[in-house]
Amino acid sequence: MSEATAEVSYLEHGHSLKSWLLTTDHKRIAILYFLSITLFFFVGGAAAALIRIDLLTPEADLMSNEGYNRAFTLHGVIMVWFFLIPSIPNTFGNFLVPLMIGARDLAFPRLNLLSWYIYMVGGLFTIAVLVLGGVDTGWTFYTPLSSMFANGNVILAATAIFVVGFSSILTGLNFIVTVHRLRCPGMTWGRLPLFVWSIYATSLILVLATPVLSITLVLIAAERLFGIGVFNPALGGDPLLYQHLFWFYSHPAVYIMILPALGVISELVATAARKPVFGYRFVAGSSIAIAILGFLVWGHHMFVAGQSMYASAVFSFLSLAVAVPSGIKVYNWTATLYKGHIALDPPFLFAMSFIGLFVVGGMTGLILAMLAVDVHVHDTYFVVAHFHYIMVGGTVSAYFGALHYWWPKMMGRMLPLVWGRLSAIFIFLGFNLTFFPQFILGYLGMPRRYHVYPAEFQTLHVLSSAGASVLGLAYLLPFTYLLYSLRHGGKAPPNPWGATGLEWTVPSPPPQHNFHELPTVDGPPYQYPVEVDGEREAAHG
Amino acid sequence: MRTIAPLLTVWAALLALLGLTVGASLVLTGTPSLIASLAIAGLKAALVVWVFMQLRREGGLMRVMALGAVFWLLILLGYLVLDYATR
Numbered sequence: 001m002s003e004a005t006a007e008v009s010y011l012e013h014g015h016s017l018k019s020w021l022l023t024t025d026h027k028r029i030a031i032l033y034f035l036s037i038t039l040f041f042f043v044g045g046a047a048a049a050l051i052r053i054d055l056l057t058p059e060a061d062l063m064s065n066e067g068y069n070r071a072f073t074l075h076g077v078i079m080v081w082f083f084l085i086p087s088i089p090n091t092f093g094n095f096l097v098p099l100m101i102g103a104r105d106l107a108f109p110r111l112n113l114l115s116w117y118i119y120m121v122g123g124l125f126t127i128a129v130l131v132l133g134g135v136d137t138g139w140t141f142y143t144p145l146s147s148m149f150a151n152g153n154v155i156l157a158a159t160a161i162f163v164v165g166f167s168s169i170l171t172g173l174n175f176i177v178t179v180h181r182l183r184c185p186g187m188t189w190g191r192l193p194l195f196v197w198s199i200y201a202t203s204l205i206l207v208l209a210t211p212v213l214s215i216t217l218v219l220i221a222a223e224r225l226f227g228i229g230v231f232n233p234a235l236g237g238d239p240l241l242y243q244h245l246f247w248f249y250s251h252p253a254v255y256i257m258i259l260p261a262l263g264v265i266s267e268l269v270a271t272a273a274r275k276p277v278f279g280y281r282f283v284a285g286s287s288i289a290i291a292i293l294g295f296l297v298w299g300h301h302m303f304v305a306g307q308s309m310y311a312s313a314v315f316s317f318l319s320l321a322v323a324v325p326s327g328i329k330v331y332n333w334t335a336t337l338y339k340g341h342i343a344l345d346p347p348f349l350f351a352m353s354f355i356g357l358f359v360v361g362g363m364t365g366l367i368l369a370m371l372a373v374d375v376h377v378h379d380t381y382f383v384v385a386h387f388h389y390i391m392v393g394g395t396v397s398a399y400f401g402a403l404h405y406w407w408p409k410m411m412g413r414m415l416p417l418v419w420g421r422l423s424a425i426f427i428f429l430g431f432n433l434t435f436f437p438q439f440i441l442g443y444l445g446m447p448r449r450y451h452v453y454p455a456e457f458q459t460l461h462v463l464s465s466a467g468a469s470v471l472g473l474a475y476l477l478p479f480t481y482l483l484y485s486l487r488h489g490g491k492a493p494p495n496p497w498g499a500t501g502l503e504w505t506v507p508s509p510p511p512q513h514n515f516h517e518l519p520t521v522d523g524p525p526y527q528y529p530v531e532v533d534g535e536r537e538a539a540h541g
Numbered sequence: 542m543r544t545i546a547p548l549l550t551v552w553a554a555l556l557a558l559l560g561l562t563v564g565a566s567l568v569l570t571g572t573p574s575l576i577a578s579l580a581i582a583g584l585k586a587a588l589v590v591w592v593f594m595q596l597r598r599e600g601g602l603m604r605v606m607a608l609g610a611v612f613w614l615l616i617l618l619g620y621l622v623l624d625y626a627t628r
């Protein structure tokens with residue numbers, strides 16, 4: 001390959017639709033994922049908007065009971081499986097893992113493309129569910145409701161999730177093999193960027209947990225279609241077995257959503273502080289610890305479901321233990337920032353809002369893990385607020401932080417920093433206004449999944465809905481100025497933030513095969529400060 | 542032929558074990574039936590893993606990985622039993 005062709009960026013290498021739809025370039029596949037999950041983010045967001053409008057008044061005046069059930073089910077299914085789970089791994093993981101470890105692509109480029117097509121097939125099934133009238137079981141598909149009584153498109157929705165699961169498994173497999181086999185010379189495990197560690201831990205969960213969900217969905221279909229008794233007591237089944245199997249996947253799935261976010265924050269914090277990450281080994285190890293512990297706590301979803309008290313006590317203790325590796329991360333980020341030369345760039349503001357919201361989400365998780373307290377707040381808005389603090393306040397903030405941080409690398413264009421800072425602040429404020437009132441609502445006894453409620457709850461619900469409209473607009477804002485930057489943004493230098501890491505050593509956007517010559521690593525990661533010859537100042541003006 | 546022969550043998554063995562499962566379910570009842578069918582299923586899984594999934598040709602690391610998968614299954618089943626046994 002000549003010097004000239006090597007320098008053609010991955011965006012310039014072919015402009016036809018075919019060159020995108022049949023690409024095996026991990027960077028282009030990342031863009032395909034980015035476009036498709038953004039679409040689903042707004043579909044799921046539209047369902048959330050309907051829910052929040054309906055909840056403005058104590059009466060049911062926007063939707064029927066049935067319609068409301070379908071709205072929150074669709075919101076959950078789309079946001080969990082079609083946005084949150086693929087969000088960071090399939091976009092930024094896809095784009096960055098090969099660049100960060102000094103490889104030219106993932107281990108199985110064609111499998112990578114296949115996994116996007118599988119995702120799209122699952123997505124089409126979901127759209128079909130939506131068009132055909134939805135499904136009303138909640139995203140959890142609890143039996144016997146889902147297998148015996150629900151009259152929506154249960155089988156179709158289960159098929160959508162079954163299909164998209166294979167996309168998860170293939171992506172996880174691809175990342176595991178890539179990290180094991182394609183690290184460049186000198187890139188030892190102890191030198192891997194923390195984002196790669198978190199993606200690796202996430203991939204272990206994707207491969208080990210997702211098959212259990214797939215089998216569980218098949219069992220629901222078997223019971224619903226053929227009357228084979230698995231979960232229905234009348235047929236000799238056990239409804240609690242469903243909850244065991246479902247949460248054996250779905251609790252680890254929470255860590256599929258949050259672990260990549262934790263990895264993003266480690267990168268953003270180190271760059272913002274211009275200091276090596278404090279306690280690198282502990283931050284890396286805590287990702288693995290969270291992945292493993294995540295498999296031992298699923299019973300905390302079943303404290304009031306008739307599960308044995310002995311089992312509950314063990315699950316409660318192990319759930320509390322998750323606070324240890326999570327705490328390690330938060331304390332180590334704080335120690336990294338201590339005495340750092342902090343730059344108030346948009347990625348850093350997103351990272352700060354992540355840390356604050358993640359701590360609130362995590363601490364309320366501990367409250368929920370206590371056996372006695374859980375009886376009071378189980379299935380209330382307290383739970384809803386808790387997991388939105390983790391998944392939306394946490395993961396979505398990190399996702400937007402990553403988007404702002406790596407946008408110049410991915411697109412080769414700088415973004416307007418003022419607008420970036422503003423949207424970080426608006427997202428933080430809108431988020432808290434939406435979800436903090438829900439903690440109070442839940443503690444006062446407002447059950448989740450109800451749209452008719454006592455009049456005294458209305459003030460808090462109105463506050464929450466007002467926050468949701470701020471949040472909705474704040475989420476739209478980045479898409480406007482990011483699109484604007486594609487045409488009008490200044491050209492991005494290779495390393496606009498003055499960061500360490502191999503992805504910043506190549507041009508922005510990276511050439512088609514990433515590295516003209518495979519790099520060699522000869523030192524530990526996060527060797528700050530970085531000399532960038534005033535590049536940062538020049539780029540930002 | 543040398544690579545096909547063991548596969549065919551194992552396939553035949555699996556079918557024989559299937560016959561044994563059916564037979565045992567007709568003869569035995571209750572706990573002994575459960576133990577027998579689980580034991581036969583375990584044997585079948587072991588044959589598949591060892592021969593079809595090529596674990597007999599792999600090094601120590603791969604075998605440890607496979608054991609890890611079994612361990613993961615035991616986590617799921619172990620806690621399920623913990624709940625069922627003490628409910």
Ligand SMILES: [Cu+2]
Pocket residue numbers: 250251254297298300301
């Ligand atoms: Cu959980």
